[in-house]
Amino acid sequence: MIRLGLCCLFREEPITFRSTTARYLTGFPRPERLARLSALCLHNARSLGQALGYAAAHGIGAFRALSQFFPLYTHPELGYGLDELPAASAIRVELAQIARFRAAHGLRLSFHPDQFIVLSSPKPEVAANAGRELAYQTLVAELVGAEVINVHAGGAYGNKQEALARFAKHFRELPEGVRSRLTVENDDRTFTVRDLLPLCAETGIPLVYDVHHHRCLPDGLSEGEATRLAAATWERTGREPYFHLSSPRHGWGSGRPRPHADYIDPADFPACWRGLDATVDVEAKAKELAVRRLKRDLSL
């Protein structure tokens, strides 16, 4: 059975996630910085709990958390540890409640680090920074019971094979908690499903199949083949595959199909996904409204 997932934010429901900027925070002495960050982290923890409550109430089976859940956690100057925050214990209580609620309702939780997380980089400091960021998201993932941290393969630097070899090398150097959660997604500029399958075979990393990216950057595989091959990379883990779906804001014939539309056109839902056991993250700007509309349109 297909379960639909909501990504990061709400359009109408009053559930918000707060952040701040490094530039602004730099102006305060460290104790006040930590106090401000603490308030944001506690707010975000409570909002994540509300988000899961909303999902459970509306038959939404998965939620993707914001990367900036703990704002600036890994920043080189402004970074901090959870237990340095004045509200650390209240935050831990919230996260533990979320973990229980998530498990009780069978909801899936995932993280999707930003574009700065590049495990294929030839620059040691970039790969090291990626490791720090992944360690942070893993810390939160462990506290709330999230099972997936999904990344793109990054840049090719003129040679995809070498870039993927560096990705695999850096992957093997990551802690077990990160490795067991990490997944890799085909993107719309560089790495296709066909490119990533050898990496997945070699490392055991599950492949998240984004059909919109596949349509923007085809690789000779049909959607049915890509679906089957991507799903096969999940079998070893015993977990349900993750797919991503969006519709083009300006239409397929517009010359710029990449930007996401407010809602999903049901015609963009691949016929070969019907009846599968899979989680489909809905990447649509109308957020919870789009998930609920698609659920209705597909009679899920």
Add this chain to the structure above:
DNA sequence: GCATGTCAAGTTGTG
């Protein structure tokens, strides 16, 4: 109060 410009990080591709 409300509108607007800015925001840590990387890479690619366009103008």
Add this chain to the structure above:
DNA sequence: CACAACTTGACATGC
């Protein structure tokens, strides 16, 4: 060579 696109706001600032 500079800069927008990725995602997508939310925030601080300035009027």
